[in-house]
Amino acid sequence: MSRLAALLIALLTAALLAISGSASAHAAGATRSPGTRSIDVRVDPRDASVKLGETLPLHVTLTNNGAEATPELVLHLDVTDPTKSTSVDPEDWTSTLTKQVGAIPPGDTRVVEWIVQPISSGDFVAYAVALTPRSRTIAASNAATIRVEHQQTLNPHGILGVALGVPAALGALLLVQQWMARRPRNSDQR
Amino acid sequence: MTTTERAARQHQERARSGWRVVLRKETADLWLSAKGLSVLLAFSIALSVLAYLASGDAAINLLDARESVGVVVKTAIGLGTLTAVVVSADAISGERERGTLEALLVTPVARRDIVTGKLLAASTMWLAALVVALPFVVVMADGPRVGLDAVLVLVISGGLVAAALTALGLAISSFVMSNRASLAASISILLMLAAPSQLPAITKSATLGPVLIKANPVSAGLTLADNVLVKQQEWTEQWIYLLSPILATIALTAAAILLARRLQLGDAR
Structure with a gap:
């Protein structure tokens, strides 16, 4: 009877160990x-x-x-x-x-x-x-x-000056040209 | 030498240098009116936005510095060519539609000289676009070597592509009666020629793809820009990509000048 009890205890311990091992593997998130x-x-x-x-x-x-x-x-x-x-x-x-x-x-x-x-x-x-x-x-x-x-750079590689300056210069040139074209000439005034 | 002979000689000399007169007048018309500067302003705004975005990506390492320069150079070639094509495609058909071609044709200037002068005047649009693109390229270039490569690509590859397409626009403008049709045809051809270089997956997979890219002057020029600036290939390996732009420039310029003989007033309506 005592042998049977000892065998049962041994089987239960083994089962518990197996279950705890499986649970810890799952807890670690590893699939092996x-x-x-x-x-x-x-x-x-x-x-x-x-x-x-x-x-x-x-x-x-x-x-x-x-x-x-x-x-x-x-x-x-x-x-x-x-x-x-x-x-x-x-x-x-x-x-x-x-x-x-x-x-x-x-x-x-x-x-x-x-x-x-x-x-x-x-x-x-x-x-x-x-x-x-x-x-x-x-x-x-x-x-x-x-x-x-997130990282933002306002003037990457110093391009801002050129990116704003070139169109601004051309726009200013266009405005001056338009103003010159509209300005009455001296010969017209006479 | 009699007075009559002297007058005849002067007339001949004037006729001989007729292309210079046309070039001077057309260049003045282009740059002293709002037309040239307006197109150039639109070009500079487009390039500014692109250069700013590319530099922003390069600054946070999302884009390689050489790649960002390559993007700007290729866009400058494409848009710069487009500006020159817009001017050349309007050169003859525009005069025809505005009813000023007749007055031009009765001048002692030979038709060939008219076309040559107009072609050179339209090419100043590309030169202006090149001057506008240079500051962007110089600022964005990561080192003098990249800067030099970028400027050379713009001047050599971009110059040839722009020259070829400007001549094509003028040739179309010579025989197409409607200005709208001339502009539409010229811009469509430019877009069609530029398309293969924007489809790397398709063009590389096909056996014929690389051949077509080299044979097409626009895609060859853009591929050369990519090879030199992004892939850091040597210039000596790029001669094959210069063949079709050179041949196209010669052939299309000759075609535009030869078509000048058949220049007609037509019915622009």
């Missing part, structure tokens, strides 16, 4: 395939603020915490607006959305850098996904929040 749950993907900085037109380096760190080497990996970056107030085309932010990482040996780390340049202001979220070449998701990263502030 069986056998490769030891890969961590992290995007840094987690919070960033840039002005429109500036570039921002994003470092994606992949760590293999498992005992086996990972399969050949491809890292894909995506940018989205969680509030959906701005439409985002990640290709406008960077021309290379996908980068080859290759296999990562156990205990090893790879750092991949993206230089992104936001093209509109707003609050965005960037995240990276590690995939196998067959596009099976291995792991997803944290969501890095990026705040892009």
Whole structure:
């Protein structure tokens, strides 16, 4: 009877551990395939603020915490607006959305850098996904929040003077010409 | 030399330099009336707005500095050519419609000289547009090399494209009776010739596309501007893009002068 009770307790503990493991994986937001749950993907900085037109380096760190080497990996970056107030085309932010990482040996780390340049202001979220070449998701990263502030320049590259001055000079010339044309000539007055 | 001979010789010399007289009169008409300056003012406003927007994008790195100069140079070539075409397309058909062509044709000036003088006078519109575009290009250029390239593209490529299309406008104006039809035909042809350079995806995918771009003087000139200013290609690689503008300038100028022989009063109604 005591053996049966011990077996039941052991089964319950195993079930509870399995449920808690699954719940923590979901809480972390990672989608992992069986056998490769030891890969961590992290995007840094987690919070960033840039002005429109500036570039921002994003470092994606992949760590293999498992005992086996990972399969050949491809890292894909995506940018989205969680509030959906701005439409985002990640290709406008960077021309290379996908980068080859290759296999990562156990205990090893790879750092991949993206230089992104936001093209509109707003609050965005960037995240990276590690995939196998067959596009099976291995792991997803944290969501890095990026705040892009609007930037306005009144006189970009000193063009304002020319942009206003040239038409103004031509307009003034036209007015003078019209005034001269309308002015009665001395010969007409006589 | 008798008085009669002297008078005949003077008459011949006057007739020989007739194109100069026409050029002087037409240039004065263009620039001393509101016509030339009004068109140039519209051109400068369009270029100002575009240059300001392009510089704004370049200042916050949304547009490459060379690309912003390229946009302004290509627009200056396109709009500058359009201003010259508007003047040349009105040159003969406008006189015909206003009823002043008859008075011009009875002067001792040869018809060929009338057309030559009018062609050169219409070309001053492009020269003025070039002078207006230069300050924009110089201010926007990121370094002396880009500035020099931009000025050379404007002068060489823009000059050839404008010369070819100005001659085309004049040729159309010579044989089309209605001024409105002359303007519509000339501007439509300019737009049609400029269109392929604005459709990169279509023109590049087709096998015949690059050939057509090089054969078309307007798209060849605009592509040269893009190659030199944006893609930073060497000038030595661009000779192929100058062939059709040079040939078109020679052929269309010759056509405009040859059509002068058939210049008729016609019925402008």
